Amino acid sequence: MTTELRVLRAAEWDHWYGQLEVAFGAVPEAPQERELWRALTECERSIGVWDGGVCVGTAGAFSFRLSVPGGGEPVPVAGVTMVGVVPTHRRRGILTSMMRRQLDDVFARGEPLAVLTASEPVIYGRFGYGIATRQMRARIDTDRVRLSVPRGTDDVALRLVAPADASAACEAVYARLVPRRPGMLARRPGWERLPLLDPPGTRDGASPLQCVLAERDGEVVGFALYSTRPEWEPAGPKGTVRLRHMGALDPAAYAAVWRFLCEIDLTSSVQVQNRPVDDPWQHLVSDVRRCELRVQDGLHVRLVDLPAALEARAYRAPVDVVLEVDDAFCPWNTGRWRLSGDPKGAVCSRTDDAADLALSVRELGAAYLGGVSLASLAAAGLVRELRQGALAEASLAFGSAVAPWLPHGF
Known part of the structure; x- marks a missing residue:
């Protein structure tokens, strides 16, 4: 053939x-x-x-x-x-x-990077992709779970708007959130259509897509795109709110949107398909055991130009470490690299100095966005510490204050 x-x-x-x-x-x-x-x-x-x-x-x-x-x-x-x-x-x-x-x-x-979401996570590791983000699913039992909201929540006004009419406002909020969390995509023109995609054949008995805007002093500070699926049993209504996408600029706006979703009439649960693993609503609910949490892989990251990729991000703490990297599929990345970085930036270049850590490009991709610690990978035998103390130093530096997260697929 x-x-x-x-x-x-x-x-x-x-x-x-x-x-x-x-x-x-x-x-x-x-x-x-x-x-x-x-x-x-x-x-x-x-x-x-x-x-x-x-x-x-x-x-x-x-x-x-x-x-x-x-x-x-x-x-x-x-x-x-x-x-x-x-x-x-x-x-x-x-x-x-x-x-x-x-x-x-x-x-x-x-x-410097290639990224993907996998239909089957087992496929892409052999090509050097590491799982760098997780996404959380949940089903919140709103009959039994209550939210405690922060001060200022009642100052946020909510307004239902047709999703297409609210698109520009939602995208403006989303754009302001992108720099706050690693793993988010800056949406190019045309991609604003993706959150609005709502073919009738995919609704499975749910309503058409709906949108609520959260406003303060005339400014949109949050939004949610969602649908509702009616269901009835002999005791009464048991509908489901299906959250598609949401964002908020501050804690009060965030809590106002979540309270709205959890209190929609004729519903008894909120179904969440993709949220960051550190999503703050988990600290607002009265009983997290009633929320059926589940975590799965999200974005897979592959360093294509290793030094350029490591120089493109900042580091949570000062780090000066020599990495011995194996990359059979992109051999130009194989070898020893000295990474010197801090919260202001980094420099990465080839070196003949003794290695401090040894790992494959797959593990480097997993740790790149700060959601997977090098120490955790070392505990699994996937990273080797060659200089005492180097693992703790690098793990701290590579970390992120918030969990990386990919809001939507592609």
């Missing part, structure tokens, strides 16, 4: 995307979803593997900017997406060939 790997042509998009759907179970997406992804696809960053006239493998990348520890300017990253191989062509090296081509292209473009 002879296959050809090449850049996607715009005229081939329908077939290319259709083959991606085949790889993911052959269930066609709703027309609204398909139209949005067609509009967002960067064809020049998308590739396919072709067997004759049939596309048998797909992969793409979005040009994103990602918030990193230190709160500075978001860092350019490649958002790896739409990766699939049709069932007839599995285990023939097609995925590896696409990952190889893609990371070479990312390196050539000067992007």
Whole structure:
């Protein structure tokens, strides 16, 4: 069999995307979803593997900017997406060939990082991606759980607005939140459509998308996008509030939005699909055991240009450490690197000095956003301390005051 790997042509998009759907179970997406992804696809960053006239493998990348520890300017990253191989062509090296081509292209473009969300977490570790963020799911029993809200919550006014009409206000709040937490994507034009995507066929009995704005002195300081799913039992209503997306600029606005969600009439629970693991509502509820918390992987991070990536973030405490890094898939990263950094910035360069820590690029990606400690990875045998004290020093420096979090997929 002879296959050809090449850049996607715009005229081939329908077939290319259709083959991606085949790889993911052959269930066609709703027309609204398909139209949005067609509009967002960067064809020049998308590739396919072709067997004759049939596309048998797909992969793409979005040009994103990602918030990193230190709160500075978001860092350019490649958002790896739409990766699939049709069932007839599995285990023939097609995925590896696409990952190889893609990371070479990312390196050539000067992007220090590649990031992705995985349909199956087991797939991408062999290509150097480490799990850098977690996301929390919950189902809050609002019949039994009460919220204690901070002073000033009653000063926040709430207003229901059509989601499309509120989009600009919601995006303005979101943009102000991006520098505050590592792992968030600065949304480019066109991406404001993603939170509003609401095909009727995906609602599973729930209402159309709704929006509430939180305002103080005429300024929007918070929002929530949500739906409600009515349900009744002999004892009365038992509906569910499904939170899609929310953000708030201060504790009072945050509490006002959460109190609203927890007190919607005819509902008895709030279902949360993706929130940061340190989300503050956990400190407001009266009984966290009634909230059915669950955590899963979020953003996977891959250092493509190691020194540029380590220099792009700041460090929570001063650090001067030599890292012995193994990277079989991107060998230009393999070797010893001296990282000197502090809260103001960092310098990273090759060195012949003795190594203080030894690890693979996968573990470095996991620790990059500050949500996974190097000490924890060392306890699992994935990081080796070669100089006493280096592990504690580096673990503190790489940490983040808030948990990194990816608010939405791509």
